[in-house]
Amino acid sequence: MWSFDRKNGLTLLTRNGMPDEEIIGLEKSNNVNCIKKKLGNIFKENKELKEDINKRKLASVTDFCASNISVDLNPSPRKKLCTENKTDKHDGKRKGQMNEENTEYKNGEKVLCFWKQDQKWYEADIIEKRSKVLTYIQQSMKIDLLAVVLLLNGILIDASCPARCACGNSVNGVNLYCYGRNLEYVPNIPNDTHELTLASNKISIIKQFAFVNLPGLHDINIADNLITAIEEYAFVGMPSLHFAKMDNNMLTTIRAHTFDATDIRDGMNLTSNPINCDCGVYPLWSWIIERQSMNAEATCSNGTLITSLGSSELEKCNPDNCQCLNDGKCVMTGGGKVICDCIEHWTGEMCQGIVWANxxxxxxxxxxxxxxxxxxxxxxxxxxxxxxxxxxxxxxxxxxxxxxxxxxxxxxxxxxxxxxxxxxxxxxxxxxxxxxxxxxxxxxxxxxxxxxxxxxxxxxxxxxxxxxxxxxxxxxxxxxxxxxxxxxxxxxxxxxxxxxxxxxxxxxxxxxxxxxxxxxxxxxxxxxxxxxxxxxxxxxxxxxxxxxxxxxxxxxxxxxxxxxxxxxxxxxxxxxxxxxxxxxxxxxxxxxxxxxxxxxxxxxxxxxxxxxxxxxxxxxxxxxxxxxxxxxxxxxxxxxxxxxxxxxxxxxxxxxxxxxxxxxxxxxxxxxxxxxxxxxxxxxxxxxxxxxxxxxxxxxxxxxxxxxxxxxxxxxxxxxxxxxxx
Ligand code: HEM
Missing domain, CATH: 1.10.630.10 (Cytochrome P450)
Structure with a gap:
């Protein structure tokens, strides 16, 4: 339903469910009718688009200038930061946009000011931000892992049996048993560990290089924890790993490079994790696919086996085919298309440039x-x-x-x-x-x-x-x-x-x-x-x-x-x-x-x-x-x-x-x-x-x-x- 009002020169439209013809509800203007018509055609052709739009909130504000809207938008006390009565050398009406002198700082954060009719400066950051745009990208960037691995080879951790854990010796080395010990972090692990059990703890993150230099580690069990993130290169340094149990955690994604320089020879279990099977699953998927001999039990949040995902779709997420700049991430839309999801400041095609930057x-x-x-x-x-x-x-x-x-x-x-x-x-x-x-x-x-x-x-x-x-x-x-x-x-x-x-x-x-x-x-x-x-x-x-x-x-x-x-x-x-x-x-x-x-x-x-x-x-x-x-x-x-x-x-x-x-x-x-x-x-x-x-x-x-x-x-x-x- 559109809610519509026209008052004091302000036309404002918001909507809950958006009928086709009303995508932009600016009444009166012929140009807008034309826009409606154009978008209407796209709608008629595209069911997916309709669904997407219906999920979004959209408001359109017209007669902006007549409405004093910048003042209304902006009741924040930060307004006081913007100096009054500055004049503009270049344009009698309006300050040159972004000179340092009209940029003020509060807690290290920049506050932007702009000129308004009543001779005052107002903070304008609230509407300065470009709307997020997701688009496709292509190209590639690869991280040179070799240097990292070479660096790590020199590191040795000198650790005795960690507190709260039990260590038993076997012919192959130490069996480190830390089951159900309320651990919140991965402890220092002795270099000669053969089996490692960290299951049923409260570990929430596996840090980079957490298991570094464990040349004889055969089995690792970190199941039944609260793990939401495994950092990149976390598994580096376990050349003899045969089994890894990571099931029943809270992982939504496995980042690229997590398993770089790691071979899990026989089996891994990543079931019962809410893994998103959009583009983010590509690194895990491709890593598993390359290891045919390994028995990989890994499922998406909806229970689909990761090994059963369509390769033609996922290949589009290959970093060789998809590169987002400025830390943007390739994501896959419902329709199997790959787009850039930019981090907070960036929007736009490749998360770069000026028009879509924030x-x-x-x-x-x-x-x-x-x-x-x-x-x-x-x-x-x-x-x-x-x-x-x-x-x-x-x-x-x-x-x-x-x-x-x-x-x-x-x-x-x-x-x-x-x-x-x-x-x-x-x-x-x-x-x-x-x-x-x-x-x-x-x-x-x-x-x-x-x-x-x-x-x-x-x-x-x-x-x-x-x-x-x-x-x-x-x-x-x-x-x-x-x-x-x-x-x-x-x-x-x-x-x-x-x-x-x-x-x-x-x-x-x-x-x-x-x-x-x-x-x-x-x-x-x-x-x-x-x-x-x-x-x-x-x-x-x-x-x-x-x-x-x-x-x-x-x-x-x-x-x-x-x-x-x-x-x-x-x-x-x-x-x-x-x-x-x-x-x-x-x-x-x-x-x-x-x-x-x-x-x-x-x-x-x-x-x-x-x-x-x-x-x-x-x-x-x-x-x-x-x-x-x-x-x-x-x-x-x-x-x-x-x-x-x-x-x-x-x-x-x-x-x-x-x-x-x-x-x-x-x-x-x-x-x-x-x-x-x-x-x-x-x-x-x-x-x-x-x-x-x-x-x-x-x-x-x-x-x-x-x-x-x-x-x-x-x-x-x-x-x-x-x-x-x-
Ligand atoms: C008569 C010609 C032009 C008109 C009427 C015009 C008008 C506009 C308008 C209305 C916007 C959007 C502002 C907003 O979001 O509120 C805009 C943005 C922009 N225009 Fe122009 N423009 C013109 C020519 C140019 C030229 C020649 C350049 C380059 C030299 C240019 C570069 C840009 C850029 C980069 C933006 C994005 C600014 C930002 O995101 O901060 N425009 N223009």
Missing amino acids: GHQWLELNKLIIQAQHKTTVIENMQQQLTLEVNKLCQCFSPNDATDPLDHLFNSTLNIMSILAFGKRLEYENPDFTTLRARVKYIFKHGQSLGRKETLFSWLALFTKSQVSEVIGEMDKLHAFIKQKLENHVTDNNSKFPLDLLDVYLNLSDSERKDSALSERNFFQAIIDMYIAAYETYTGTLMTLMFHLLKYPDVQTKCREEIHRVCGGKQTVTIEDRDELRYVESTIKEVLRIAKPVVLAIYRTIPREIKVEKYTIPAESIILFDLNDPQIDPKLWDNPNEFDPDRWETPQKNGYLPFGIGPRRCVGAPTVELSLFFMITNILNKFELIPEDERNLPMERDWTGISLFPKQFKMFMKPVEYQQYT
Whole structure:
């Protein structure tokens, strides 16, 4: 049942059982109807997915901005930690996201603050966290055990008979009998032990190397304890082991490397343990399968014999086929698919990158990217390279032949990202450019993080068809491409004057680079995330900007007049002109408001239960912010559906959210704002944009799954003479 209310500008929907059509219960908006329809189709096709969704709690909060929700979400006393009245050098409204100065510490824990309309800083961690996403991975990593074994060979434990145990001598060595002695730990065991009985105690964990250097140990019995975990390498050092009884404990999983360098020759008993037979069982399963001569009695929690599990399914869990980074674990879903379950801070495909990272890892990457975009030398370089990009872009149009701008604008988007990342635009014909374009496009189309149309919730992608290994293959090639660029940068790099993200990365201190959040792998993935994040959003915005300049020639003329008046015939409009080109800035803002380049923010989750007005939203709910509604809410805007740059002459209410809100706001926003300004002023300075057919510029737009794009149109670009205006 949906519970639904609309009060004080807040639309809130929660649900218990979710009917197909009501997956996202945002009423009113056409875009959302479209989303519903799309997800509805997936539902109809997919029973497994329906079941999964029905197990989850889902809440959707819209009109976020209008609702004062961040204050309501956040009654915690930690709010006091966030300093008031800080100003932002870069953006009069909002503090640069993650500078150390707006990060405060409490008990060593970072508390993030963000700017809110009423001039106060608020803690925002509660909704900062990305919702967990489980996806597939592939690749492998192996631990070199040999070194460990060699190390251990030298260790001898000098132990006499442990307290509370009985030791009897036999021809083969000591029989150590510790049955039912209330032991909570494995005692020190004499090196000449032949039989070891530790059954019926209260042992809860078997530590690493617990039985090290027991060359003659023949039988071990640790049955009937409270064992919940056997640490990796716990069984190393028993080369003569014939029998191991471990039944009737509380083991849910046997980790990889537990039995490494161990041979149990005759038999083992692991029955009556609640062992999960998902991917976690792979190490045990493969270890048993390799030892055909051993009699293995081992069962899953449901009683299935582990030896009877299907090898074709379990092979997918083989670390050679499945690797999760940052300590993520491969897990198998009900459908036999293998995915990455990331530990608390990480989410996403391989538990890496920025879009799906949380906590410290996210913060460090976010800080690096934000700081880079604010460096003067980076901004100057961007301006220089954008001049070249605009010139090339304009050459793709003609005063006589009408051209569809879409493809060309995609090219410019990629180049803007390349300028930010590597400091240089690439020629459109350059093989590096065409390959990069093809790879980003492929990942965007088939990938699971941002690009899949049908998967606004990317965890839904688990259940839909996917080209996972191909996507990961493409990602790997992009990683190699970025690594190559980084290596070239090492030689070119003038560390004093960073020009791009790679320079900023290279300038990190050794200790900063040791932080796994800033490892090459994570940093490269963050760059890929940015390419993907920019791909449609930025192109869609450029398309919408062109469209409005064609649709409203008076706005175009007014922009050009302002540019000519302020810049007085300069060849290149520069960033210094920005403050005076207010109408152009207003036009860009108005386009970003009306373009809805991102309809719904990337979903987040709340780590603890929260109350919003009369609603209680359960912990772990997925929160979706509808960025569209506040931007066209009649309570916030006069004539919200009208394209009217002049409205920005007076201060507007707080409903402008093209980049989202809070610490998880778009990390590329400074580059977007700078490059949109730079591109459009320099195009209009020299060209008039003319539609091929002014009657054929419909306002309806196509929804791609993330952005709204104008319907296809063609245009001419005609050189203009500089006009002197007073
Ligand atoms: C007009 C163009 C763009 C728009 C409208 C836009 C909008 C957004 C929005 C709404 C979000 C989600 C924020 C949230 O979860 O609340 C986002 C996230 C993000 N955007 Fe953009 N974006 C644009 C271009 C770019 C570009 C050019 C880049 C890269 C330079 C970029 C990088 C990112 C990244 C990395 C995130 C994830 C941030 C995080 O998880 O902390 N975006 N963007």
